Amino acid sequence: MEAEGEDMGAHKSHSWKAHEHSAPNRGWADAGTPKRAHRPLHSPAKPSQAPKPLERPLSDPARIPLLQRLYAQMARIRAFENAAETLSQGGVSAYNKTADGSAKVRGPLHLSTGQEAVAVGVCAHLRASDYLTSTHRGHGHTLAKGADLSRMMGELYGKSNGFNGGKGGSMHIADFSVGMLGANGVVAAGLPIATGAAHAQKLLGRDDITVCFFGDGAINRGPFLEALNWAQVHQLQVLFVCEDNRWSATTASGPMIAGDGASARSESLGIAAAAVDGNDVLAVHDLAEQLVGAVRSGAGPRLLHALTYRIKGHVSVDLAAYRDPAEVAAAMHNDPLAKARERFVAMGGTSAALDAIDAQASAEVAQAMQTADAAPWPEPAGAFTDIQTTGDGQWY
Ligand SMILES: Cc1ncc(C[n+]2csc(CCOP(=O)(O)OP(=O)(O)O)c2C)c(N)n1
Numbered sequence: 001m002e003a004e005g006e007d008m009g010a011h012k013s014h015s016w017k018a019h020e021h022s023a024p025n026r027g028w029a030d031a032g033t034p035k036r037a038h039r040p041l042h043s044p045a046k047p048s049q050a051p052k053p054l055e056r057p058l059s060d061p062a063r064i065p066l067l068q069r070l071y072a073q074m075a076r077i078r079a080f081e082n083a084a085e086t087l088s089q090g091g092v093s094a095y096n097k098t099a100d101g102s103a104k105v106r107g108p109l110h111l112s113t114g115q116e117a118v119a120v121g122v123c124a125h126l127r128a129s130d131y132l133t134s135t136h137r138g139h140g141h142t143l144a145k146g147a148d149l150s151r152m153m154g155e156l157y158g159k160s161n162g163f164n165g166g167k168g169g170s171m172h173i174a175d176f177s178v179g180m181l182g183a184n185g186v187v188a189a190g191l192p193i194a195t196g197a198a199h200a201q202k203l204l205g206r207d208d209i210t211v212c213f214f215g216d217g218a219i220n221r222g223p224f225l226e227a228l229n230w231a232q233v234h235q236l237q238v239l240f241v242c243e244d245n246r247w248s249a250t251t252a253s254g255p256m257i258a259g260d261g262a263s264a265r266s267e268s269l270g271i272a273a274a275a276v277d278g279n280d281v282l283a284v285h286d287l288a289e290q291l292v293g294a295v296r297s298g299a300g301p302r303l304l305h306a307l308t309y310r311i312k313g314h315v316s317v318d319l320a321a322y323r324d325p326a327e328v329a330a331a332m333h334n335d336p337l338a339k340a341r342e343r344f345v346a347m348g349g350t351s352a353a354l355d356a357i358d359a360q361a362s363a364e365v366a367q368a369m370q371t372a373d374a375a376p377w378p379e380p381a382g383a384f385t386d387i388q389t390t391g392d393g394q395w396y
């Protein structure tokens with residue numbers, strides 16, 4: 001695809017020589033101190049231009065096969081999380097619930113129900129060699145990036161067939177074989193990891209990119225600024241994706257965000273940002289196509305601000321009674337899978353085709369549950385592997 005028609009040569013380093021001649025002599029060089037070689041400074045990063053909307057009608061019947069593929073990915077995520085939600089009841093002591101030990105999935109489980117279109121629309125443009133960083137709400141990102149559903153279920157069960165041998169759980173899933181660098185339990189912590197990964201890609205001269213998913217709550221933490229600043233200064237190949245689900249745990253995000261939010265903060269650093277209806281998988285797909293194309297072509301970082309809604313509570317046992325039921329009901333009407341189905345039928349596709357996809361997704365999840373049930377627990381000795389050693393020294 002074509003990039004945004006910007007000046008791709010914006011990132012030219014300028015000569016440092018003129019500055020050297022005019023620099024005041026501070027004396028240290030004459031005193032025998034070895035003079036450090038100056039590396040050329042990066043020229044100030046040029047503000048990037050906002051993408052122009054694609055001239056492609058969202059309801060073009062020629063797009064039926066694409067929409068069907070995107071729907072299938074969303075259906076797998078939905079089926080996985082619906083099952084995991086049920087399996088986790090009784091598995092965590094929080095929100096006035098007490099874990100009874102009987103649950104197959106234990107510990108906090110954050111569902112991305114209602115947000116599937118963001119992960120799927122963006123990841124449709126990624127290769128296995130591209131990198132992705134995720135959040136505490138990472139099942140959708142992980143599946144959309146191509147990770148194995150059965151191994152993710154195994155990890156949730158704590159079984160040895162899981163991605164982390166059953167020792168990580170939902171918030172620590174990683175699968176480097178498909179570029180999924182990890183879920184993350186620390187809000188905003190994925191942002192600098194993504195920037196670092198993109199810097200490595202640049203140093204290695206690769207045209208792979210890094211996609212960084214983060215929540216609307218994360219933009220109020222320092223790492224958001226640090227990561228975007230570094231990415232822009234070094235013109236890194238990273239796409240920042242804000243999944244704005246309007247909530248940060250039990251708090252509405254809006255009243256906590258000063259100014260105009262993620263896009264405005266990004267643009268203040270010169271990083272072009274664009275907002276999209278994050279529940280419309282084709283719209284996300286089309287905007288992400290442009291932004292991924294620009295980032296991959298070396299035009300510097302971009303930010304995609306996806307407006308969506310967290311249909312479930314903060315974790316699977318949270319009934320989210322602190323929300324206005326009318327708000328939740330309105331969000332259910334805007335469910336990304338229902339929306340995709342409606343458009344699919346309007347384009348001329350059949351409901352039966354999507355029903356078959358739903359059934360296939362449920363069967364895949366049921367198989368994964370059977371595999372996880374049958375898989376062995378990690379060996380006790382495994383408690384001492386894959387851990388960081390701090391040595392036997394003392395803490396200061
Ligand atoms: C640094 C840090 N502070 C607080 C928390 C507790 N916490 C977990 S999720 C969350 C809300 C995050 O909101 P957002 O970034 O919008 O993501 P969402 O849960 O909506 O997907 C908070 C405050 C944490 N995990 N890490």
Ligand SMILES: [Mg+2]
Nearest residue numbers: 215216247248
């Ligand atoms: Mg949020």
